[in-house]
Amino acid sequence: MNTPLSKKLLFVSRKAPYGSSMARDALDALLAASVYDQDLSVLFMGDGVFQLVKDQAAHRAGMKSLAASLPALPLYDIEKIYVQQSALEQRGLADAELVIPATALEDGDITDLMEQQEAMLSF
Amino acid sequence: MNISIALYGAPHSSEASESAYRFAQACCAKGHRVLRIFFYHDGVHNASALSMPPQDETQHTERWQALAGEHNIDLVVCVAAALRRGIVDQDESERYELPSANIARGFEISGLGQLLDAAVKSDRLITFGR
Numbered sequence: 001m002n003t004p005l006s007k008k009l010l011f012v013s014r015k016a017p018y019g020s021s022m023a024r025d026a027l028d029a030l031l032a033a034s035v036y037d038q039d040l041s042v043l044f045m046g047d048g049v050f051q052l053v054k055d056q057a058a059h060r061a062g063m064k065s066l067a068a069s070l071p072a073l074p075l076y077d078i079e080k081i082y083v084q085q086s087a088l089e090q091r092g093l094a095d096a097e098l099v100i101p102a103t104a105l106e107d108g109d110i111t112d113l114m115e116q117q118e119a120m121l122s123f
Numbered sequence: 124m125n126i127s128i129a130l131y132g133a134p135h136s137s138e139a140s141e142s143a144y145r146f147a148q149a150c151c152a153k154g155h156r157v158l159r160i161f162f163y164h165d166g167v168h169n170a171s172a173l174s175m176p177p178q179d180e181t182q183h184t185e186r187w188q189a190l191a192g193e194h195n196i197d198l199v200v201c202v203a204a205a206l207r208r209g210i211v212d213q214d215e216s217e218r219y220e221l222p223s224a225n226i227a228r229g230f231e232i233s234g235l236g237q238l239l240d241a242a243v244k245s246d247r248l249i250t251f252g253r
Contacts, residue, residue, distance in 0.1 A: 007243050015253075022131070022253070025164050028203065032235035038243065119242040121129070122250040 008039045010117040016047040017066045018058060023051050026123030027069055033121075034076035041080035042073070043113065044102065049087045052098040067099045074100075084110060124155045127241035131164035132252030134183035135176065139252030140169055144186060146249060151194045159197040159241045160187070162230070166252060167205040170198070172227035188229040198230045199237045 011030045015022040030042055044052055051066050058065035073081060083102040088094050105113065114120065128147055132139025143160070150157050162169050169183055176182055191198050206215060209225070212232045216224035226232060242248045 009239075009242055022164060025131075025204065029163070029235050029238055033239040036236065036239050036243070038239065119245070119248050121238070121242055121248065123131075 006038055007118040008116060009033065009041070010114060010120045011040065011042040012120055012122045013042065013044050013048040013051065014046040015123065016050040017056065018061045018063045022123050023048065023066055024064070026121075027066060029121060029123070030073075030078065031069075031076055034078055040078050041082065041113070041117070042078060043082040043084070043105075043110065044087075045084045045110070046087050047091075049083055049091060049093060052083060052100065052102060053093065054097045054099050056099075070100045082110075082113065124246045125244065126150050126155050126157050126247050126249065127159045127161065127245040128157065129161045129163060129238060129241070129248060129250045130166035130169065130252055131250065133165040133168035134174065134181070136165065136168075137252060139166070140183050141181070143249075143251035144183070144190070146251070147190060147196070151190070157194060157196045158245055159199055159237070160191070161238045161241055162198070162200045163204050163235075163238065164252065165208070167200050167208050167210045170200045170205070170210050170227050170230040171225055173225050184227045188227060191229055197237075199241075200226065200230050200232050201238070202232045202234055205232055 013026040017023045033040055056065055056067040081102045082105050085104040085106055128143050130143045134140040147157050169187060174184055187198055211221055211224050212226040213224045
């Protein structure tokens with residue numbers, strides 16, 4: 001495919017991991033994007049922060065584990081991984097261990113992050 | 124301005140298809156160029172040639188075909204999301220030995236790279252559905 005330009009693209013993932021397939025679909029889209037040599041970032045917001053929690057037992061819900069795939073992001077050269085601090089706090093996860101290191105951002109910093117982007121892919 | 128749309132909602136189940144259509148229509152009316160509509164997640168159901176709503180309800184699939192035909196818009200359906208939900212073209216039908224194909228004319232099955240391509244080539248990518 002001919003995608004010559006390099007753009008700053010932010011993937012925003014806002015859904016809990018297993019209530020719908022949206023979180024998986026967001027990850028699939030992100031991994032697919034990684035081969036096109038763009039400037040990618042990913043932000044976990046709202047219920048999306050649940051995707052990062054350790055010790056998920058997805059198989060009990062008949063699902064494949066997202067937590068098993070997320071640590072692979074750096075292997076795809078996706079290193080700008082952010083999480084919404086207020087969403088962690090609201091869900092009692094402020095001290096939770098996460099499956100992958102993510103930079104916690106206050107809501108004001110998230111506004112800045114979004115303003116720096118050339119496009120957002122929202123999930 | 125070049126605009127692309129990502130649509131995640133199935134027709135009839137949510138407002139997403141209606142909103143996306145009206146937005147696309149409004150863009151064209153204002154002289155913007157809608158490059159592509161990418162159907163992902165439950166949005167792939169918009170591409171079914173077999174949907175048959177009651178006569179007094181919207182026929183979303185035909186409406187997309189008409190808009191795309193008039194304004195030369197790509198209607199691209201994510202292959203992985205489509206296969207999971209039983210939306211297949213002739214090639215996929217043969218590859219997986221399925222009893223039939225059902226993708227509507229004017230829609231094209233392709234990969235997630237087309238979503239990224241839309242984001243890169245458009246001035247705006249607008250998402251509908253959840």
